Amino acid sequence: MPGKRTLTMRQLRHLLCLIHGGASTREVCRILGLARSTVQDNVRRAAEAGLRWPLPGDLTDDALEQLLFSRPGNKTGARLRAEPDWASLVGELKKPGVTMMLLWEEYRAVHPDGYGYSRFCDLFRHFERRLAPSMRQDHVAGDKVFVDYSGKKLAIADPATGEVREAEIFVAVLGASGYTFAEASWTQTLPDWIGSHVRMFRFFGGVPRLIVPDNLKAGVNRASFYDPEINRSYAMMASHYGTAVLPARPRRPKDKAKVENGVRFAQTCILGRLRKRTFFSLAEANAAIAEAVERINDHLIRRLATTRHELFRTVELPALAPLPSEDYEFAEWRFARVSIDYHVEFDGYFYSVPHELIREQVDLRATARIIEVFHRGRRIASHQRRYGGRRHGTDPDHMPSSHRRYAEWTPDRFRRWGASIGPGTEGLITAILAARPHPEQGFRSCLGVLRLYKELDLVTAEAVSARALAIGALTYKSIASIIANRLGNKAAGRRGHQPAVEQHANLRGPSYFH
Known part of the structure; x- marks a missing residue:
């Protein structure tokens, strides 16, 4: 020694x-x-x-x-016993089930007069200390992928207006091989965050056991040293791929050192090399980023005499879990409480649920096409998502029986009912419906008028309608007041006795003015 x-x-x-x-x-x-x-x-x-x-x-x-x-006669420091290929052992140690004892036993099987176990471990650790920090971490193949956004952004110009918009750079690094994925997205919001993960898994062709993000708000609702709260949509995405989310601990930079080093290397190889290029679309920028990522993964790691791509192919890929048959479709989850009208709200639109669940808390799952409602883990409603048109989406099966009868009424049906009484009533119904921003908001008033007119003969009903139109009384309450005070009858009486009034002695008559 x-x-x-x-x-x-x-x-x-x-x-x-x-x-x-x-x-x-x-x-x-x-x-x-x-x-x-x-x-x-x-x-x-x-x-x-x-x-x-x-x-x-x-x-x-x-x-x-x-x-x-140094030994006498060994001034150059060369060791006298045979040594293994330390770089290859670094890769072997990342494989599941491989230990230092196993590697030493294989070494002694080839070199019976080689180093003892303790000296073998010392020499291996000495070799590890000479590696770059990103390669000295002890990561098992297929165990973790580290994900984060680069702090630097990529400028993209609008070809029509020349306006420059900055895109975020998403970076993911596999722990054992350092194999890197990167892409540009417009924001760090939940849809872009999860979409980048979906494309990352597709790029890797497999799924690691754990995802290690920084405590980004899109992925982690509440950062905690002991019990972080994962965003439900993010957790559902991880569940779809059979993996789990393990956020880096707050104020523990070593937890995310892998991705930090990957981010710095990506910034050099991506942003540094692309700084003089002008991009006019996100797709164009991502095509250039893909070329830069390929250079990163094919870059020779001098100490290991191999590339990230080769380490990924030989060490990491066999240890990854297979991809599911279909990509994850982004879905946003929210809590909601059923309103008194048995509807729940999502982005300004209202979707019905069974009326028995009024005031109950439910879970909403929203994709680009479908709104699903769950109560205690059971799906209770499904609606096509609305982006325009009527704000309410109501399933008749969700209504009480009395409400279903009400839902059968339409503006045309109310107008036909008014016409069956007389033209004045038809005009009143038309005016009531037209006075509301939405005709449906006048249905209850029309139903109230129907109930009031059941006790009137057709002549009186027409007289009440004429009076209501004349004074602009277009509510149930005002029309009920006209009937209660017999104002319709008085108006009709005045019209019926008009000739007798004209012959009164106190009236000068039209001839006086000629």
């Missing part, structure tokens, strides 16, 4: 300085906190190497260590 040092090069230089200044071995031990044997051994090594104080100014710590602790 080569010489083993137990003190730093700074301590060794201090030791030689003290000895040169005339300090005794006991004094040096007390000042530096070293054992007597350690001081004597290092003084002996310095004498054998011909070192005197002060040391040459150009003598580095590495050169000093080589002089004092």
Whole structure:
């Protein structure tokens, strides 16, 4: 075994300085906190190497260590026993079930006179320390994918107006191989966030055991060290792919170091290389990003003498779970409470549920096409999603029987009913319906008039309608007041006696004005 040092090069230089200044071995031990044997051994090594104080100014710590602790006849530091391919062992150790003991046993099977287990582990850790930080983390193949948005954005110009809009850059990195996926999206909102995940899984061709996001609001409702609350839509997407979400712990940068390094590398290879290009659409930008990502994955990792793509193909891909038969369709989940009219609201439109659930809390699942309503895990209603037209979507089966009878009424039916009484009543019904922003809002008034007119003969009903039209009384309450005060009868009486009034002696008559 080569010489083993137990003190730093700074301590060794201090030791030689003290000895040169005339300090005794006991004094040096007390000042530096070293054992007597350690001081004597290092003084002996310095004498054998011909070192005197002060040391040459150009003598580095590495050169000093080589002089004092290398084997005689092995000045270059080359080891005398056969060594394995440490880079290949890094990849092997990422595979499920592979341990250092197993790798050492395979090594000794090929080299029976090779290093012992403890020295084998020391040499492997020494090799690992020389790797880039993103490659030194201990990640099992197929275990985790780290996802986040880059802090930098990509500018995209509108070809018609020249207006520049900035797009977000989504980055995902597999833990074991470092295999990278990236794409541009307009926002960090939930639909774009989940859509990027769907395309990420399709790009990988498989699903890792865990997704590790930062505590982005689109994915994590409430960040917590112990019990983070995952957005329900995000959790449903993960469930569709048979994976789980494990957010990085707040204020624990090491939890997301993999993606942070991937983001920095992506920014260099994507944003750096594309900074002089002008993009006019999101699709054009993503085509360029795909080329940059391909360069990232085919880039040679010098210490491992391989690429991310090769590590992914040989180490990571076999460990990924298979994709489901269909991509996940984005669906937004919300809580809602059933209103008194047995409808629930989503984005300004109203959808019916069975009337027995009035005031109950339900779950809404909204896709681009369908609105589904669930109560205690059971689907109770399904509607085509509305983006225009009438604001209410009502299933007749959800209504009480009395409401279903009401729903059979239409504006034409009310007008036909009014015409059956007389032209004045038809005009009143038409005026009531026209006075409301939506004709349906006048149905109850029309039904009230129907109930009032059941007790009247046709002449009186027509007289009431004429009176209501004349004074603009277009509500149930005002028409009921006309009937109660017999104002319709008085109006009819005045019209019936008009000739007798004209012959009154106090009237001058039209001839007076000629």
